[in-house]
Amino acid sequence: MNRFSLNHATTKHWNVLDAIDECARLGIGIGLWRDSVAEAGIATVAAAVRDAGVTVTSLCRGGFLTDRDGGIDDNRAAIEEAAQLGTRVLVMVCGGIGEGNDDIEQSRDVLAQRLRLLVPHAREHGVQLAIEPLHPMFASDRSVVSTLDQALDIAEPYTPADVGVVIDTYHVWWDPTVWSAINRAGRAGRIAAFQVADWVTPLPAGVLTGRGQLGDGCVPLRRFQRAVDAAGYRGPVEVELFNDEIWARPGPQVLDETLARYRAHVEITSA
Amino acid sequence: MNRFSLNHATTKHWNVLDAIDECARLGIGIGLWRDSVAEAGIATVAAAVRDAGVTVTSLCRGGFLTDRDGGIDDNRAAIEEAAQLGTRVLVMVCGGIGEGNDDIEQSRDVLAQRLRLLVPHAREHGVQLAIEPLHPMFASDRSVVSTLDQALDIAEPYTPADVGVVIDTYHVWWDPTVWSAINRAGRAGRIAAFQVADWVTPLPAGVLTGRGQLGDGCVPLRRFQRAVDAAGYRGPVEVELFNDEIWARPGPQVLDETLARYRAHVEITSA
Numbered sequence: 001m002n003r004f005s006l007n008h009a010t011t012k013h014w015n016v017l018d019a020i021d022e023c024a025r026l027g028i029g030i031g032l033w034r035d036s037v038a039e040a041g042i043a044t045v046a047a048a049v050r051d052a053g054v055t056v057t058s059l060c061r062g063g064f065l066t067d068r069d070g071g072i073d074d075n076r077a078a079i080e081e082a083a084q085l086g087t088r089v090l091v092m093v094c095g096g097i098g099e100g101n102d103d104i105e106q107s108r109d110v111l112a113q114r115l116r117l118l119v120p121h122a123r124e125h126g127v128q129l130a131i132e133p134l135h136p137m138f139a140s141d142r143s144v145v146s147t148l149d150q151a152l153d154i155a156e157p158y159t160p161a162d163v164g165v166v167i168d169t170y171h172v173w174w175d176p177t178v179w180s181a182i183n184r185a186g187r188a189g190r191i192a193a194f195q196v197a198d199w200v201t202p203l204p205a206g207v208l209t210g211r212g213q214l215g216d217g218c219v220p221l222r223r224f225q226r227a228v229d230a231a232g233y234r235g236p237v238e239v240e241l242f243n244d245e246i247w248a249r250p251g252p253q254v255l256d257e258t259l260a261r262y263r264a265h266v267e268i269t270s271a
Numbered sequence: 272m273n274r275f276s277l278n279h280a281t282t283k284h285w286n287v288l289d290a291i292d293e294c295a296r297l298g299i300g301i302g303l304w305r306d307s308v309a310e311a312g313i314a315t316v317a318a319a320v321r322d323a324g325v326t327v328t329s330l331c332r333g334g335f336l337t338d339r340d341g342g343i344d345d346n347r348a349a350i351e352e353a354a355q356l357g358t359r360v361l362v363m364v365c366g367g368i369g370e371g372n373d374d375i376e377q378s379r380d381v382l383a384q385r386l387r388l389l390v391p392h393a394r395e396h397g398v399q400l401a402i403e404p405l406h407p408m409f410a411s412d413r414s415v416v417s418t419l420d421q422a423l424d425i426a427e428p429y430t431p432a433d434v435g436v437v438i439d440t441y442h443v444w445w446d447p448t449v450w451s452a453i454n455r456a457g458r459a460g461r462i463a464a465f466q467v468a469d470w471v472t473p474l475p476a477g478v479l480t481g482r483g484q485l486g487d488g489c490v491p492l493r494r495f496q497r498a499v500d501a502a503g504y505r506g507p508v509e510v511e512l513f514n515d516e517i518w519a520r521p522g523p524q525v526l527d528e529t530l531a532r533y534r535a536h537v538e539i540t541s542a
Contacts, residue, residue: 102491104445137408139445140489141472146445174375174410174417201412205476218411220373 004262005029005057006255007195007240008036014251016040017048022252024052026259031058031195031238032085034078046084056087057236058166058193062129065114066095066107066144072114076121083125089192090122091166092131096141107144112154119162130192131155132166135174137207148172148181155190164192167228168240170211173199173219179227186231194228195238196221196266204244211241214261221266229268237266275533276300276328277526278466278511279307285522287311288319293523295323297530302329302466302509305352317355327358328507329437329464333400336385337366337378337415343385347392354396360463361393362437363402367412378415383425390433401463402426403437406445408478419443419452426461435463438499439511441482444470444490450498457502465499466509467492467537475515482512485532492537500539508537 005028008019016036023030030049037045037059049056062078064071082090092115097107115129122129131151134143145151148165155163165185172178185191198217203210214221225237239258246254276299279290287307294301301320308316308330320327333349335342353361365382368375386400393400402422405414416422419436426434436456443449456462469488474481485492496508510529517525 097489102489104489104491108447135408136406136445137474137478140470147447150447174407176379176418176421199411202477203408203474206473207408207478218368218373218375220375 002026002028003235003237004259004267005031005055005236005238006258007031007058007060007238008033009060010239010241010246010258011251011254012036012247016045019251020045020048020052020054022255023054026255029055029057029236029238031060031240032056032087033060034081037081037085042081042084046086049086055236056085057238058089058091058130059085059087061091061093062118063093064095065111066098068098070114072117075118079118079122079125079127082127088126088128089130089164090127091193092129093134094131094143094145096139097144104139104144111144115154115163119158123162128161128164128192130164130166132168133171135171147175148178148185152181152184152188152190155188160189164190166193166195167191167224168195168197169219169221169224170195170197170199173224182227182231186228186233189232191228191231191233191235193238194233194235195240196224196262197239197241209242209244209247211243213241213243213246214239214258215265222268225266225268237262273297273299274506274508275530275538276302276326276507276509277529278302278329278331278509279304280331281510281512281517281529282522282525283307283518287316290522291316291319291323291325293526294325297526300326300328300507300509302331302511303327303356303358304331305349308352308356313352313355317357320357326507327356328509329360329362329401330356330358332362332364333389334364335366336382337369339369341385343388346389350389350393350396350398353398359397359399360401360435361398362464363400364405365402365414365416367410368415375410375415382415386425386434390429394433399432399435399463401435401437403439404442406442418446419449419456423452423455423459423461426459431460435461437464437466438462438495439466439468440490440492440495441466441468441470444495453498453502457499457504460503462499462502462504462506464509465504465506466511467495467533468510468512480513480515480518482514484512484514484517485510485529486536493539496537496539508533
């Protein structure tokens, strides 16, 4: 079984139904985003993946639980959409500090409280809330959860089937404690998803769209693959590249290149 | 005694000799940079601070020890310049991973080995090498030391008089372990310098010049001041703002504003 999965954000301007067809042809999975799913119609997309036999490896994203209104209704909808699309994994980007606030710890408390409200709904729908630590450069505006250990601390009160973590190399590669945290995540059975992207500089303005194609940067991708495997992870490897130059190119071409880079820089082959 | 110190990088286009005069008038210290000192002539600058009675609170910077050539000669020169300027504190920005490398741990080993080579020279000149952890967004190109605990681990083999750490709020505010690390730094007597800047978004391209004026962002500055004080730090508070908009304004005006912001958002007054 091919573990490679295309996170659709890598080819965000490629019609999602066409991307699903191509993933079916290649025998790979796809990670979906709520906005492009909504644009094509969720019933249509759900039917397309089912008919094509394509595995939806995750849905991005729930979260932003630190926002003023907590987004509880929207997160409940995201859980239902994940179930409808046939994926167990809802990626949670927890949210930043919020305008006018300077208390990151309070924001972390708020997110923990609001996560608690969502867990029963997730369980009911067979969906795992997968907390994604984001690089600390996003700590103020996207995620007050910056390290894998923090994500695991937040997940701790819940059963792994309900709350897991996402390990995205782009966000955690710099962390001197990441290797022990990966072991901890594996021991706890909480690795819900593994995503890969490389780190390149200079970062663009806004820092959101500067992820590097696999092999272009300084992330030891294969070491990460070995580490999550050694921690017991057997799931898909999603490639998620937010990158303006990659987005400007045709989806099929990007997918071909990304698959080749995955084989060269990530995949572990038993020789 | 006024603890405020102007890091000259905040007003980098202001002639350093004029800045020294103004700091003398205000009774505050100044943190200097090697490039602007060299431009004015180090003997001239050393005489100016001595004659004006201005405390040089730090010299920025040594480091980049992970570079191919290790920069040992240049770092020895930086130590001598710090001594000549009458400051004990040489801020060390340790350096990134380096082109074509994907092993951050190896880079950390290299920097530890090269730091060892510098310590005797620093001691001989009465200079403390002050390791500054930089925000993880600089981990690939400026500093493989991202957290205060890492910096303290690197400093551990040496006496505090030889190797200390810099706590810059801009770099460490996001870190969930920073408060315990500040206590650890204080207990070890290693807080060589305390620098303040605020965190604002969006970050500009290259992410170097996006530091916020005090009070404009989400960093709990006064909580940091209380924490370093509680950890036993009694030294200066340097304001170091890399910011294109601030740089475009006249130095004296920026200094006035920064002093006012310091009083409003950082300074602890015994009521």
